[in-house]
Amino acid sequence: MGEKVRVGLVYGGRSGEHEVSLQTALAVMKAFDYDKYEIKPFYITKQGEWRAGAPLLAPPDEPELLRLAGGNAASGTDALIPVFNSLDERNVPQNADGNTIDVVFPMLHGTFGEDGTIQGMLEMANIPYVGAGVLASAVGMDKIMMKKVFAQEGLPQCVYRHFNRTQWVKDPAFFIMEVEVALGYPCFIKPANLGSSVGISKARSREELIAAVDYAFRYDRKVIVEEFVDAREIEVSVLGNDEPRASVPGEITSSNEFYDYKAKYIDGKSMMHIPANIPPDVAEAAREMAVRAFLAIDGSGLSRVDFFLRKADGKLLINEVNTMPGFTPYSMYPLMWKESGVSYRELLDTLIELAIARHTEKQRIDYGGGSPV
Known part of the structure; x- marks a missing residue:
């Protein structure tokens, strides 16, 4: 590496x-120490086209500038050259001239960013x-697989049922009966693979259930239905690789009937309480369960783990792990760490260090299948 660490955002x-990803990117660009890092922006359009800009001398003033339009950026295959240069050591320059990068910071939420796809590309590179x-x-993106891993780990969670589009079309009556017997109404219907509460509905009747399932299938081929839990929403931030640590818990009070996309990003009325006003033993249990969940999915770097604290009996139920949580200075993940003493x-410094440390460790793996010495 050169004097500065070259970071591809x-x-x-x-x-x-x-x-949402653009908001995160702008916040991170403004927070990086430009004396320590050289920041190179990579913008992926809604159509999937890559655009690479020149290394930043300072963060952009306007979010619209992040789109790297016109002649200010390389696009298509040319935009990926700085990433895939890493495949050939002969092409890696010895100075920070912008032709390659040392570490990538993917600030992509949801499909094609948080689901292992870009991570696989970077592994290949x-x-x-x-x-x-x-x-x-x-696993963190697929709510069904996530819940199966949680069950194997022995983490308590709400009752749920799941099915794919083919199963639903073939026998909707069977799955309606399953939901009504096992979960009852109201219940929540979600696409299995999507973040930020997109596509989620609350059903109070059979008619609403059918409509909600059809709506969820707009966003994924698999749907999960969960029981309604009258609960407080508790969250914990996790940071680390093989020996992760957990932040103080926080609590979300939703402005809507449930914490949907509007409540998260649009109306600005949901409230964050950090630290959460919960008994010390519950806070410690949430932190311990958050670390267990993180390790269960083989997490690394960062995750936010969400819980339900059931009002009826005070039982803590794990809801989900978000492997690329909102990361503006006003998001729950960094705010919980701020309360825990980490700015x-x-x-940002720690996440870069963790990424490089994990990569260095993986270089010890023998992928050639040679005989042991």
Whole structure:
């Protein structure tokens, strides 16, 4: 590496969370220490086209400038050259001239960014990257697989049922009966693979259930239905690789009937309480369960783990792990770490260090299948 660590910031993406990703990217660009890092932007359009800009001398003033339009950026195959140069050591320049990068920071939420796809590409390019690997990203994105891993780990969670489009079309009556017997109404219907609460509905009757399932199938081929839990929503931030640590818990009070996309990003009325006003033993249990969940999916870098604290009996139920949580200075993940004594800039430094450390360790793996010495 040169004097500065060359960081490729990848944002945008072919996902319903494209605009959220731009918010994250702008916040990170403003927070990086430009004396320590050389920042190179990579924008992925909603159509999936890659655009690479010149290394930044300072963060952009306007979010619209992040789209790297016109003649200000390389596009298509040319945009990927700085990434795939890493495949051939002879092409890696010895100075920070912008032709290659040392580590990638994927700030992509949702499909094609948080689901293991870009992580697989970066693994093929043999370049360090921030956040979860292929397996953890895929499991963390797929709510059905995630819940199966949680069950294997013995983590308590709500009752759920799931099915794919083919199964539903073939016998909707069977799955309606399953939901009504096992879960009852109201219940929540979600696409299995999507973040930021997109495509989620609450059903109070059979008619609403059918409509909600049809709506969820717009966003994925698999659907999960969960029981309604009258609960407080508790969250914990996790940071690390093989020996992760957990932040103080926080609590979300939703402005809507449930914490949907509007409540998260549009109306601005949901409330964050950090630290959460919960008993010390519950806070410690949430932190311990968050680390267990992180390790269960083979997490690395960062994750936010979400829980339900059931009002009826005070039982803590794990809801999900988000392997690429919102990361603006006003998002829950960095705010919980701020309350735990870690600043936003320190988080960025740590995540870069964790990415490089994980990559260095993986270089010890023998992929050639040679005989042991």
